Amino acid sequence: MNRASIPVNWLPQYNYKDYEKWEGDWELIHGIPFSMSPSPKRKHQLYGRRFMRLMEDALLSKGSSCTCEVYYELDWIVDENTIVRPDIMIVCGEFEEDFLRFPPTLILEIGSDRTRLKDRNIKFTLYQSNGVKYYVMADIEKNNIEIFMLKDNYYQEVNTTSFQLTASCTIELNLETIWQ
Numbered sequence: 001m002n003r004a005s006i007p008v009n010w011l012p013q014y015n016y017k018d019y020e021k022w023e024g025d026w027e028l029i030h031g032i033p034f035s036m037s038p039s040p041k042r043k044h045q046l047y048g049r050r051f052m053r054l055m056e057d058a059l060l061s062k063g064s065s066c067t068c069e070v071y072y073e074l075d076w077i078v079d080e081n082t083i084v085r086p087d088i089m090i091v092c093g094e095f096e097e098d099f100l101r102f103p104p105t106l107i108l109e110i111g112s113d114r115t116r117l118k119d120r121n122i123k124f125t126l127y128q129s130n131g132v133k134y135y136v137m138a139d140i141e142k143n144n145i146e147i148f149m150l151k152d153n154y155y156q157e158v159n160t161t162s163f164q165l166t167a168s169c170t171i172e173l174n175l176e177t178i179w180q
């Protein structure tokens with residue numbers, strides 16, 4: 001039997017209790033572990049910092065009318081078999097733990113050769129099916145950004161700089177300034 005013919009249900013399945021014990025950086029998607037090593041390269045971190053600063057500045061400009069926060073590489077526990085760590089997310093809603101248990105409003109993933117397939121397929125479907133309103137994919141090699149908005153439970157690509165995070169909080173993000 002070749003590897004391609006091994007049924008997925010024959011693969012070991014893991015859950016949050018297993019995940020808590022692992023050393024290093026991992027994501028767990030539908031019970032399948034994904035290593036996040038090695039750490040993101042220097043260019044990835046540079047652009048991650050630029051995106052975060054842009055988002056934080058936009059949120060701060062709204063003052064107290066917007067209670068959303070920006071997080072970098074915070075675990076989102078989707079369910080007991082799925083824990084992901086998006087590059088950047090905007091979270092609107094209160095939580096006390098050091099991880100998130102509800103969908104963030106916006107997720108930005110910075111693509112790399114190592115993660116591009118997972119970001120475009122597995123995470124795209126995961127974020128869509130769990131109600132993440134905006135999914136932004138940045139390709140720092142091509143200076144390209146794709147923005148998807150959840151409409152009728154499906155992502156549709158949109159060309160916008162305006163993100164309505166909550167009923168009372170809309171921010172403007174000129175994402176093209178990241179490349180300057």
